[in-house]
Amino acid sequence: MSFKTTEFFAGRLPRLATLFAMVTAAPVAWSQHEFDDAADDQGPIRISGNENAFGYSPAAMMAMMEALGDINRYARDEATAFVQAISSFERVPASHIITTAGSGPVLLMTALAYAEPGKNMITVTPGYLQLSSAFERAGGEVRSIPLTADLAHDLDAMKAAIDENTVLVYICNPNNPTGTIVNPDELRAFIRSVPSNILVFVDEAYLELADGGLEANSMINMVRQGNNVLISRTFSKVYGMAGLRAGYGIASPEVIARLRPFHMGGPNLLALVGATAAMQDEASFAENVERYRSTRQMVTEALDGMGVKYADAQGSFVFIHTGIPVERFQSLMEERNILVGRPFPPKLDWARVSIGTEEEMMTFIRVFREIMTAEGRLASR
């Protein structure tokens, strides 16, 4: 193939993408054989990393396919369009937004910007460790407060752990790995009660899947009202674009300026185009939310039926009390070609199971029942 093919493609991708859309919009009978091929390619059932098994917006895929002809240039308008889409969605000015390659960099930048010897941050255990681990590596002290008996944030205990050297409170809401959320009124009261020089970081990676969604639960209004709050959001979870690396942080311009020295760049051109298109494809988003909720409900109802305990599941995963040491549980599942979540100390006889497709979760439930029965964890019935 001649190298000139690149230019050939560049001019034609929009037309080819349109052609794709036309072809695929028509109802066509595909042989089962092809679907089976695709299924064979997928390897194990991977419900270990809170990835989205449903996929992502076809409009985003189209937009990226078109943009394949543009990546010899740096992103310019694409970056502006993404910030505008976020600004419109979150109802905050562009000065309050920092875009990143997934939301991970927001967590890491915050750790680097706030950690120093003698300063401390408050978080929970078991909780999501990316920020607190980096904070500790950077010389800060991490105060990890145990969750309540319901495996939820203990805001009173977190409040009590704050002292004059506290610079940061991290709340992953819903919490990873437990999936529990904080009551929004209580969280607002907590934020108002914390000294205003302390940054409250609310990681809302999974919040679209909580009861009431973003509207009922997001702390974005606390940013808008001028509180010292930072919200992070990602396209890796509900939007189904983990490999694309797109996310952002929202906070006051002063907080954003403090993170900026550690900023290594925003999403790449394809991620900018894909994420922007995904935000505008509200139907796909709503369908993903609905599939997550209904599949999660299928799992929790099955657990209820078995009499197995789990934490209130408000994210894209369920934290299950198996009563089996988690490493053993992982092995038993892996023998059956299912990958489940890693150990989350100190809850070492619980397991985090990500929500996969309906079919994958039916397989999981069947295998789970067999393993739990064989291990003597289920009453025979």
Place this chain on the structure above:
Amino acid sequence: MSFKTTEFFAGRLPRLATLFAMVTAAPVAWSQHEFDDAADDQGPIRISGNENAFGYSPAAMMAMMEALGDINRYARDEATAFVQAISSFERVPASHIITTAGSGPVLLMTALAYAEPGKNMITVTPGYLQLSSAFERAGGEVRSIPLTADLAHDLDAMKAAIDENTVLVYICNPNNPTGTIVNPDELRAFIRSVPSNILVFVDEAYLELADGGLEANSMINMVRQGNNVLISRTFSKVYGMAGLRAGYGIASPEVIARLRPFHMGGPNLLALVGATAAMQDEASFAENVERYRSTRQMVTEALDGMGVKYADAQGSFVFIHTGIPVERFQSLMEERNILVGRPFPPKLDWARVSIGTEEEMMTFIRVFREIMTAEGRLASR
């Protein structure tokens, strides 16, 4: 379009990509009209940002098109394959490699890892400022050594500026904005003469385009031999994938470990797949190098014909002594729909012009001649 279309695509993209390849490998008569349409879309001639106007490997485009069905997952094997491709290309173990979103993060991480009050780094002026600006912001002192009369690195003066508080020397080779390179034997001798606790950072973003290419000029062998040297490389220039954000640094595991706390992640899944495929498409790479060299030669021969001075051009751009204040020169060019490089103090009557396509550079030469004549900078002939 149904949201299910995503799954539909995911299974079929490899086949569709193959179909593309078959269709486009066949010689087809396309109407000139279509090409004109594409040209109209491009806006101004953008020879301001050292972007690659030739495009990138069609094999890389194919690989990315196939991978569009995988981005709901985090990159795993894709990241491993990229590191393996780099390891094989550079002949260094994976422990010596850090992959990043373009090479910019390597520069920024180095600034953050090495800068502190009381410490200094050595660089040149005019030079590429991304690393030194970040070093200064992080509290370090930057010692900018003037270039020689030929606008090349003055290694003796750089050596003389080193003192007991020097932690870093930065050499962009070829230098941006001047395009000059350092003689490789002299650079090796310089590296050997610098105290071994000082890191010598050699930014080889454009080095494939220098006379003799990487083989004759790269300092990678100095890394292999255990010197305190860091090499950065990018897919934004010769590979033509600036918007994709893929690059890497090569150094000892100790240096890599020092950068690691500031690492915000590698290239995204599509960038990993695209860059890996591009490295394996040696024919496309060679064609791009050849086009760059021949188009650059066309420009320098035209400048020779006009009797206009320029720095030895070993990168993807030419630094031209217009004798016109650069901001005025930029305006005059922009009036003619051509964007050229920004001011690079103290050389304020020089202009950096990136190499665009053959056609774009023919237009540039024509317009340049007209402007220089109108400004009385060319002897009438």
